[in-house]
Amino acid sequence: xxxxxxxxxxxxxxxxxxxxxxxxxxxxxxxxxxxxxxxxxxxxxxxxxxxxxxxxxxxxxxxxxxxxxxxxxxxxxxxxxxxxxxxxxxxxxxxxxxxxxxxxxxxxxxxxxxxxxxxxxxxxxxxxxxxxxxxxxxxxxxxxxxxxxxxxxxxxxxxxxxxxxxxxxxxxxxxxxxxxxxxxxxxxxxxxxxxxxxxxxxxxxxxxxxxxxxxxxxxxxxxxxxxxxxxxxxxxxxxxxx
Amino acid sequence: xxxxxxxxxxxxxxxxxxxxxxxxxxxxxxxxxxxxxxxxxxxxxxxxxxxxxxxxxxxxxxxxxxxxxxxxxxxxxxxxxxxxxxxxxxxxxxxxxxxxxxxxxxxxxxxxxxxxxxxxxxxxxxxxxxxxxxxxxxxxxxx
Amino acid sequence: xxxxxxxxxxxxxxxxxxxxxxxxxxxxxxxxxxxxxxxxxxxxxxxxxxxxxxxxxxxxxxxxxxxxxxxxxxxxxxxxxxxxxxxxxxxxxxxxxxxxxxxxxxxxxxxxxxxxxxxxxxxxxxxxxxx
Numbered sequence: 001x002x003x004x005x006x007x008x009x010x011x012x013x014x015x016x017x018x019x020x021x022x023x024x025x026x027x028x029x030x031x032x033x034x035x036x037x038x039x040x041x042x043x044x045x046x047x048x049x050x051x052x053x054x055x056x057x058x059x060x061x062x063x064x065x066x067x068x069x070x071x072x073x074x075x076x077x078x079x080x081x082x083x084x085x086x087x088x089x090x091x092x093x094x095x096x097x098x099x100x101x102x103x104x105x106x107x108x109x110x111x112x113x114x115x116x117x118x119x120x121x122x123x124x125x126x127x128x129x130x131x132x133x134x135x136x137x138x139x140x141x142x143x144x145x146x147x148x149x150x151x152x153x154x155x156x157x158x159x160x161x162x163x164x165x166x167x168x169x170x171x172x173x174x175x176x177x178x179x180x181x182x183x184x185x186x187x188x189x190x191x192x193x194x195x196x197x198x199x200x201x202x203x204x205x206x207x208x209x210x211x212x213x214x215x216x217x218x219x220x221x222x223x224x225x226x227x228x229x230x231x232x233x234x235x236x237x238x239x240x241x242x
Numbered sequence: 243x244x245x246x247x248x249x250x251x252x253x254x255x256x257x258x259x260x261x262x263x264x265x266x267x268x269x270x271x272x273x274x275x276x277x278x279x280x281x282x283x284x285x286x287x288x289x290x291x292x293x294x295x296x297x298x299x300x301x302x303x304x305x306x307x308x309x310x311x312x313x314x315x316x317x318x319x320x321x322x323x324x325x326x327x328x329x330x331x332x333x334x335x336x337x338x339x340x341x342x343x344x345x346x347x348x349x350x351x352x353x354x355x356x357x358x359x360x361x362x363x364x365x366x367x368x369x370x371x372x373x374x375x376x377x378x379x380x381x382x383x384x385x
Numbered sequence: 386x387x388x389x390x391x392x393x394x395x396x397x398x399x400x401x402x403x404x405x406x407x408x409x410x411x412x413x414x415x416x417x418x419x420x421x422x423x424x425x426x427x428x429x430x431x432x433x434x435x436x437x438x439x440x441x442x443x444x445x446x447x448x449x450x451x452x453x454x455x456x457x458x459x460x461x462x463x464x465x466x467x468x469x470x471x472x473x474x475x476x477x478x479x480x481x482x483x484x485x486x487x488x489x490x491x492x493x494x495x496x497x498x499x500x501x502x503x504x505x506x507x508x509x510x511x512x513x514x515x516x
Contacts, residue, residue, distance in 0.1 A: 009243075013395050019245060066399070099248060099394035106396070113253030162401050162411065167351035168248055169255040199262040201348050201357070202255050208349075209481050211410025211490060224410075225487050231268075232484055238265045243400070247393035272479050279472045286465060291511065308453050309515060312442045339425040346418065374432050381438040 001027040004079065006037055008049065009093040012102050019100070021091070022046075034067055034074040034082075034090065038104075051104040058218065061154030065104055066093040071156035071216040095159035097168075111158050114171045118179040118197055125189035135187045148181035148226050150219040157213035157223055169202040173213035173223030176204060180226035183233060192237065199234035207231075256353045264348075267341055274338040281331045288318070316382040325379070332375040340368040409491045413474055416498075420471040427464060455516045462512060466505030473497035 004026050011019035026040050035053055042049045051074075054062040058076040065074055068085045079090065098106040124130075137145075157173040164170050171179075176198055183194045198204050204227050213223045293314055296306045304313060318324045347360045401411055437448040451457075477493040480486040486493055509516075 009397070011395075011397075019243070019397060069399070093243070093399075094397055096398050097396060099252075099396045107394070110253040162414075163349060165246075165398050165401075166349055168252040169351055196262050197260055199265060200260075201264045205264050205268055205345075206349065208414050209410060209478060209487075209490070210414045211408060215408050215410070222487075224481075228481050228484060228487060231482055234262060234265060235269060238262060238269075244398050245395050246398040248396050250394060252394075272482065275472075275475045276479065279476065282468055282472065286468070290461065290465075290508075294511070294514070297515065308446070308450050310449050310453065312438065312445045312449075315438075335428060339421070339428055342421045343425060346422070371429065371432055374436050378432065378436040378438050 001029050004028045004037070004083070005089045006041065007089060007091045008041070008104070009091075010049070010103055011094075011100055013100060028079045030080055032079045034065075034072070034077045034079060034092065035063055037079060037090070038074060038092070049104075050102045059152060061152035064095060064154035064156045064159070064218075066095060066159065067091070071095065071160050073154060073156070073218045076218060095155050097159055097161070097164040098155070106155075108155055110168070111155050111172065111174070112153070114175040115153065115178065118171065118175045118182075119190070119194065120178045120182065122182065122185065122188050123190035123193070124187075128189060137186055141184075141186065145181055145185060148177050148221055148223075151177060151217075151221050152219055154218065156216045156218060157221075160212035160216045162210060162212065163206050163208065167202075167206060170206045171198065171203050173207075173227070174221075176207070176230060177221050177223035177226040180230050183230065191233070195230070195234050195237055198230055199237075204231045204234060256351075267344070271338060271341050271345075274334045274341075278331075278334050278338055281327065281334065284327065285331055288324075289315075292318075312382070319379060319382045325383075328379055329376070332372060332379070336368045336371050336375075340364045409494050413477070413490075413494045413497075417471060417474045417478075420467045423467060424464075424471060453515065458512050458515045459509070462505055462508040465508045466501050469504035470497060470501030473500055 006024045006026055007021045008024065009019050010016070010022050024041050024045050026037055026045075028037065033056075035056060038049065038051050038053070042051075051065070052062045053075060054060040056063075056075040058073050061073075063074045064071060066072075067074060067077055068082055068091055074092070082090065092104065094100055094104045095106050098108060098110060100106055151174055153174060155174070158164060161170075161173055164172055179194055179198050182188050183191050188194075207224070207227045209224055209228070211224050214221075214225070217223065289310060293306060293309055297309050299306055306314075319328065341364075344360060344364050348357065352360060401407065401415065434448050434452060435445075438445040474494070474497045477486070477490070477497055480493070481490070
């Protein structure tokens with residue numbers, strides 16, 4: 001077991017005048033994840049430490065936080081792998097761009113409101129006949145769409161995007177990537193409607209290809225790629241072809 | 243790290259959305275950008291390197307003390323081709339620059355009214371700039 | 386659990402510039418934006434300077450003589466480099482918009498930056514007689 005200094009941003013908006021870092025000393029070994037460190041501190045050092053977690057296996061998206069200046073899933077991040085980044089110290093902070101409820105817990109409501117706004121479900125045109133057999137989608141298209149469907153809504157991309165730092169109305173990478181996943185689905189009949197929702201200054205035009213979202217996504221969704229495709233689709237529709 | 247205060251209901255956008263908007267500014271920014279790559283290259287090379295070999299010499303009774311002098315510019319602008327290039331450059335670069343500033347303002351998160359105001363101000367300044375520029379270009383052709 | 390009910394809700398925001406928060410994409414965006422702002426400011430000064438032609442031929446020649454002194458020649462070369470970076474990174478952005486090269490974005494940025502610096506150096510060399 002090796003020693004570790006952990007700096008955590010503590011903040012209770014009702015009590016504290018400002019967020020402040022507090023340092024804790026713990027021990028870790030080869031298999032310790034950052035989430036394990038949080039458990040250790042809450043269980044044995046300071047029971048008031050507040051954070052979100054659930055599956056502890058990188059699929060629920062609850063535990064996304066900023067670790068050593070980078071958005072990560074704490075259950076998926078091994079201490080031993082990041083110990084060299086900051087001189088033997090680990091810093092844990094809450095996600096950015098969302099209101100802090102307490103300590104490492106943020107209000108993820110706005111993130112999901114924007115997700116809902118892009119209509120993340122297939123829409124069937126009632127005037128079109130239902131096919132006799134099943135909808136056929138090619139293997140290539142399915143594989144392509146699965147990349148953008150792999151999002152676990154952890155909020156890492158939302159926190160990493162600098163545009164959301166200055167503009168709260170921007171829909172954000174996760175919502176836009178999902179919008180692309182549905183706009184590009186051959187079974188969907190509502191592409192025009194979807195492009196109206198995203199083809200404006202709070203949607204795709206706010207993306208300046210900063211690529212932070214692509215770099216921090218734990219599932220490899222590549223929202224930047226999806227947003228560029230949505231831009232193309234919007235322009236094509238505006239200019240009258242496709 | 244800073245604490246930023248956000249308005250209460252950030253889940254509801256302050257702007258009217260759900261329609262396609264600002265598509266043409268986006269398209270035109272790209273088109274003017276591509277055209278400007280060519281026009282700017284021509285402009286810089288012709289003006290800054292065109293007469294480089296004549297600097298400091300007197301040729302045909304004309305003393306070229308500086309690289310860029312009124313007479314040389316007037317001679318070039320007397321030709322219709324260069325006149326069109328310069329007017330096009332002026333229009334495209336003003337649009338591209340001020341549309342870019344507009345994008346920076348939009349990035350700050352503006353309400354509908356604020357966006358209209360910013361667009362109006364930038365358009366007016368851009369048109370005034372174009373007026374000044376044309377006046378300057380015309381002044382070369384008076385001689 | 387009592388929620389903070391103030392009209393303005395506190396959130397944390399981190400600088401773009403800290404450590405590993407700066408990636409290639411962020412650097413490219415920041416440089417593109419700064420160069421754009423600088424070029425727009427330069428444009429307005431340029432219109433004023435060239436606009437001296439409206440006053441008189443002599444006024445124009447005097448103004449141009451002033452801005453062709455050696456310190457300004459160096460600045461002009463820096464301007465050429467700035468234009469080159471903005472143009473090349475702009476072309477990089479346009480390639481993304483057309484759906485090409487997104488996975489090669491870091492390489493394309495490197496090329497833009499190197500060619501922009503090269504433009505600055507080459508213009509200095511070409512303009513050495515004026516310095």
